Amino acid sequence: MNLDRASAIALAQAVCESVGGRDDVDVGLFPPAVYLRDIVEVAQSSPVQVGAQNCCDQTSGAHTGEISVSMVQDVGSGLVLLGHSERRHVYGESDELINRKVHTALAQGLDVMLCLGETQEQREAGETETVCGSQLQAGLAGVEAEDLQRVHLAYEPVWAIGTGLTASPEQAQDAHAYVRGVLAGIATDDLAARTRILYGGSVKGENAADLLARPDIDGALVGGASLTPEAFLPIIPDSPEATGN
Structure with a gap:
């Protein structure tokens, strides 16, 4: 719950202007639901x-307060973020609920960005791989092979x-490589190699290049640094803001 409507629109305009017509990088914005249509309109020619x-x-x-897949599609969006850590750990969404959301989204035509990750306590207990593997397997349980191609x-x-x-970068690479291996076991080596796995966790302009240079890190899911153009644009590879041009 960040930014007001005017600030969200201004941010989207700056991002679209910076990206221009580039076809060598994919950039996505995930605004609050009440601004979703506004940002779709800003980005429609981008x-x-x-x-x-x-x-x-x-x-x-009758699911008061919820937003259906068809509502997301009706305002022009084709992608949804599911399983974010705040949904899991603040609002108590279970692996089973997230899996149902994945099935509903894919069945109705949305692409899915599925999030997973461990807590500090789990990392200190040496459970990073166990937790990530379990979340991935549970989140994708029952998903057909052809639909897995629409999951990031x-x-x-x-x-x-x-x-x-x-x-x-080494910790992130290790986790990404493990997750890709689990995905290969769920599907195929080829699909796992083609699936984008983004890193999210205090990504900013100063550390993005080192993270993105790792072979299994295919992009960034940016949090706090995505709230202003000044912080977000330098993260986009080869952007003028990143290169200083």
């Missing part, structure tokens, strides 16, 4: 994608979100 931060596991009916993944260590802490 390659920038716009996604929802969440959706309901039910298709319609984001590894976001909970202890590095909004704390100023960042997983080292």
Whole structure:
């Protein structure tokens, strides 16, 4: 719950202007639901994608406060973020609920960005791989092979979100490589190799290049640094803001 409507629109305009017509980088914005249509309209002539931060596991009916997949689609969005750490750890969303949301989104035509990651306590207990593997397997349980092609993944260590802490490039690479291996077991080596796995956890202009240079880190899921153009644009590879041009 950040930014007002005017600030969200201004941010989207700056991002779309910076990206221009580039086809060598994919950029997505996930605004609050009440601004989703506004940002879709800003980005409609741009390659920038716009996604929802969440959706309901039910298709319609009396679910006060929820947003259905069809509502997300009706305002022009084709992508949804599911399983974010705040949904899991603040609002208590279970692996089972997240899996139902994944099925509903995919069945109705939305692409999915599925998030997973461990807490500080779990990392200190040596459970990073166990937790990430379990969340991935549960989140994708029952998903058909052809639908897995519309799933992107984001590894976001909970202890590095909004704390100023960042997983080292080596830690992040190890986690991403493990997740890719688990995905290969669920699907195929080929699909796992083609699936984008983003890193999320205090990504900023100063550390993005080192993280993105790792072979299994395919992009960044940016949090706090995505709230202003000055902080967000330098993260985009080869942007004028990143290169200083």
